[in-house]
Amino acid sequence: MATHKLLLLPGDGIGPEVMGEVKRLIDWLNSAGIASFETDTGLVGGSAYDAHKVSISEGDMAKALAADAIIFGAVGGPKWDAVPYEVRPEAGLLRLRKDLALFANLRPAVCYPALAEASSLKREAVEGLDIMIVRELTGGVYFGEPKTITDLGNGQKRAIDTQVYDTYEIERIGRVAFELARKRKNKVTSMEKRNVMKSGVLWNEVMTAVHKREYPDVTLEHQLADSGGMMLVKWPKQFDVIVTDNLFGDMLSDIAAMLTGSLGMLPSASLGEVDVKTKKRKALYEPVHGSAPDIAGKGLANPIAMISSFGMALRYSFDMGDLADKVDAAIAAVLASGLRTADIKSEGTTAASTTQMGEAILKEL
Amino acid sequence: MATHKLLLLPGDGIGPEVMGEVKRLIDWLNSAGIASFETDTGLVGGSAYDAHKVSISEGDMAKALAADAIIFGAVGGPKWDAVPYEVRPEAGLLRLRKDLALFANLRPAVCYPALAEASSLKREAVEGLDIMIVRELTGGVYFGEPKTITDLGNGQKRAIDTQVYDTYEIERIGRVAFELARKRKNKVTSMEKRNVMKSGVLWNEVMTAVHKREYPDVTLEHQLADSGGMMLVKWPKQFDVIVTDNLFGDMLSDIAAMLTGSLGMLPSASLGEVDVKTKKRKALYEPVHGSAPDIAGKGLANPIAMISSFGMALRYSFDMGDLADKVDAAIAAVLASGLRTADIKSEGTTAASTTQMGEAILKEL
Numbered sequence: 134m135a136t137h138k139l140l141l142l143p144g145d146g147i148g149p150e151v152m153g154e155v156k157r158l159i160d161w162l163n164s165a166g167i168a169s170f171e172t173d174t175g176l177v178g179g180s181a182y183d184a185h186k187v188s189i190s191e192g193d194m195a196k197a198l199a200a201d202a203i204i205f206g207a208v209g210g211p212k213w214d215a216v217p218y219e220v221r222p223e224a225g226l227l228r229l230r231k232d233l234a235l236f237a238n239l240r241p242a243v244c245y246p247a248l249a250e251a252s253s254l255k256r257e258a259v260e261g262l263d264i265m266i267v268r269e270l271t272g273g274v275y276f277g278e279p280k281t282i283t284d285l286g287n288g289q290k291r292a293i294d295t296q297v298y299d300t301y302e303i304e305r306i307g308r309v310a311f312e313l314a315r316k317r318k319n320k321v322t323s324m325e326k327r328n329v330m331k332s333g334v335l336w337n338e339v340m341t342a343v344h345k346r347e348y349p350d351v352t353l354e355h356q357l358a359d360s361g362g363m364m365l366v367k368w369p370k371q372f373d374v375i376v377t378d379n380l381f382g383d384m385l386s387d388i389a390a391m392l393t394g395s396l397g398m399l400p401s402a403s404l405g406e407v408d409v410k411t412k413k414r415k416a417l418y419e420p421v422h423g424s425a426p427d428i429a430g431k432g433l434a435n436p437i438a439m440i441s442s443f444g445m446a447l448r449y450s451f452d453m454g455d456l457a458d459k460v461d462a463a464i465a466a467v468l469a470s471g472l473r474t475a476d477i478k479s480e481g482t483t484a485a486s487t488t489q490m491g492e493a494i495l496k497e498l
Numbered sequence: 499m500a501t502h503k504l505l506l507l508p509g510d511g512i513g514p515e516v517m518g519e520v521k522r523l524i525d526w527l528n529s530a531g532i533a534s535f536e537t538d539t540g541l542v543g544g545s546a547y548d549a550h551k552v553s554i555s556e557g558d559m560a561k562a563l564a565a566d567a568i569i570f571g572a573v574g575g576p577k578w579d580a581v582p583y584e585v586r587p588e589a590g591l592l593r594l595r596k597d598l599a600l601f602a603n604l605r606p607a608v609c610y611p612a613l614a615e616a617s618s619l620k621r622e623a624v625e626g627l628d629i630m631i632v633r634e635l636t637g638g639v640y641f642g643e644p645k646t647i648t649d650l651g652n653g654q655k656r657a658i659d660t661q662v663y664d665t666y667e668i669e670r671i672g673r674v675a676f677e678l679a680r681k682r683k684n685k686v687t688s689m690e691k692r693n694v695m696k697s698g699v700l701w702n703e704v705m706t707a708v709h710k711r712e713y714p715d716v717t718l719e720h721q722l723a724d725s726g727g728m729m730l731v732k733w734p735k736q737f738d739v740i741v742t743d744n745l746f747g748d749m750l751s752d753i754a755a756m757l758t759g760s761l762g763m764l765p766s767a768s769l770g771e772v773d774v775k776t777k778k779r780k781a782l783y784e785p786v787h788g789s790a791p792d793i794a795g796k797g798l799a800n801p802i803a804m805i806s807s808f809g810m811a812l813r814y815s816f817d818m819g820d821l822a823d824k825v826d827a828a829i830a831a832v833l834a835s836g837l838r839t840a841d842i843k844s845e846g847t848t849a850a851s852t853t854q855m856g857e858a859i860l861k862e863l
């Protein structure tokens with residue numbers, strides 16, 4: 134059995150707590166002889182700043198580059214609101230994405246039947262919802278230069294951010310979306326603002342070309358990002374795979390996540406390109422939710438998104454789709470049994486702490 | 499009685515139909531001696547392109563600059579998908595915003611009680627909703643330079659858009675938001691992505707400073723635009739006034755509009771600075787909905803957003819707040835009577851065409 138190297142980066146807030154439940158799962162997989170993982174741990178975000186005055190140390194970056202997959206918790210919190218921009222907690226995550234070239238961010242928005250009631254949307258609008266948002270993650274306004282604040286004198290400053298996209302960046306994220314669609318409902322909706330942004334014009338043009346050339350069997354639709362956002366709220370089930378740029382993807386995937394009523398349940402995968410020689414790809418797995426500093430350390434956090442992110446690692450990094458299915462099934466079973474962490478607690482269900490939830494899922498496995 | 503000069507720009511799709519109902523209202527106000535409006539009409543968007551191969555002619559731009567207010571329908575449609583970027587329908591609207599310096603876009607998101615059921619959100623989440631989104635409209639990525647597509651050779655192109663904000667642009671939109679909040683629930687939520695964008699850092703800094711210096715009596719909160727979007731979907735009633743940049747405002751105001759279930763009902767105002775000498779400000783009023791080419795010319799369009807936009811003109815350009823209140827009350831009364839255009843039709847209500855709805859509102863007045 135091949136041994137896989139995992140780097141665990143719990144980060145800040147509830148990150149360490151939910152990571153603890155993944156660690157429990159990994160230990161069991163190892164001891165039960167189901168898989169063989171070698172784990173190392175590092176600091177990222179505010180916790181790295183507190184220790185080293187950086188958002189991630191060079192040592193941990195080296196570990197990240199050497200790992201087969203990174204399991205990431207969450208970063209940030211008011212404690213670090215005033216630290217310099219370059220070393221703010223988020224910078225650690227952004228550097229990981231950029232230096233590992235994790236250009237493809239997969240964010241499934243799934244509504245667990247047991248939780249449809251938790252959505253602010255009507256049950257019929259979200260029940261059975263299963264969409265996949267494919268967000269470009271290493272380009273656009275997140276990384277484009279210039280990115281500056283200049284003092285103009287007279288009390289005036291000028292801030293500049295730059296949205297940049299090259300053809301190849303749009304092509305490769307398009308391919309990820311089309312490939313996923315083929316294994317799902319065979320439909321891709323591309324979202325941009327071509328009526329206002331040149332990057333939207335190019336995005337639209339390249340998606341159309343890739344589709345025509347390589348994926349004519351998949352249905353491709355184009356939508357302006359603003360009306361796409363509206364359609365998400367109005368009738369999300371019309372979508373299968375949505376592909377969009379870094380910033381629109383940030384907004385739209387968060388909104389889609391919130392629609393499901395299951396924010397504490399949703400995983401994500403950030404993938405690099407497959408190496409032609411090793412056939413491996415760099416990858417980072419993280420829950421969609423943030424660091425939730427207000428509930429950190431209280432045993433209230435929902436570990437499901439984190440465990441489910443580890444499930445995505447099994448599927449996308451280690452070709453253990455069957456095991457990933459079992460993890461998903463265990464989560465569904467525990468929910469069906471009525472166990473709930475505070476964020477998803479409703480009448481008639483049983484309260485569980487972070488640990489109790491993690492243990493229940495493990496037991497189910 | 500002062501005579502006010504209005505320029506009507508119906509635009510494309512359902513624009514002309516819904517504008518017809520505003521024209522009916524204006525004619526009546528004139529003939530009943532309640533107000534005195536002089537109206538002129540121009541072409542914008544696809545209809546201007548069809549006539550003059552531009553998205554707005556110089557002649558109509560001159561009229562726009564001379565008018566006391568512009569009443570704008572909607573632009574765009576698949577018919578013009580292939581026209582050159584510079585003369586696409588939206589360019590006409592963007593030029594009006596920029597050349598008239600209409601930096602403040604006010605987008606109320608109100609849930610009409612009679613229509614709460616039409617929302618995809620649960621009734622309790624939207625009933626009584628009344629928020630005001632204040633969107634910066636002449637800056638940011640919409641207008642920043644460079645904005646280009648360059649051929650890099652080898653089949654590669656590079657698209658660039660530039661997000662630029664200066665201190666004064668953030669200050670003046672902040673003031674609009676704080677002033678509005680004082681007449682409402684006294685709370686402003688500023689949204690940006692300061693964890694990723696330098697413009698977000700400056701936006702946050704300037705809002706904080708304006709608040710401290712000029713509006714300490716108003717509550718100011720900051721939210722990241724992505725989690726702000728989530729909060730909008732989760733519990734929109736937590737907001738009073740939201741102030742945000744051009745692109746985030748585009749997305750967030752559309753999403754907020756959709757939450758209300760009343761997209762066909764929502765107006766907007768785009769305002770320039772008050773001239774110190776004349777005490778006047780340039781202004782453009784337009785419905786939030788688009789040109790809906792699929793239903794154009796069928797008498798199906800809902801004229802309420804357009805009429806309500808004219809109501810905002812009465813309030814913000816002509817100091818006729820009482821008359822604006824009456825227009826709002828007439829709309830509410832007609833809805834309460836059960837009359838509905840197709841977009842908001844539900845069981846037990848009476849179907850109305852665009853014209854029937856316009857006439858009913860007028861009769862109520």
Ligand SMILES: CC(C)[C@H](C(=O)O)[C@@H](O)C(=O)O
Pocket residue numbers: 223226227383693694724
């Ligand atoms: C933490 C932050 C930098 C990040 C982003 O904006 O990408 C987060 O919101 C996300 O969506 O992963």
Ligand SMILES: CC(C)[C@H](C(=O)O)[C@@H](O)C(=O)O
Pocket residue numbers: 328329359588591592748
């Ligand atoms: C038509 C388009 C250019 C416009 C925008 O993006 O601003 C529209 O979506 C709006 O919100 O008014």
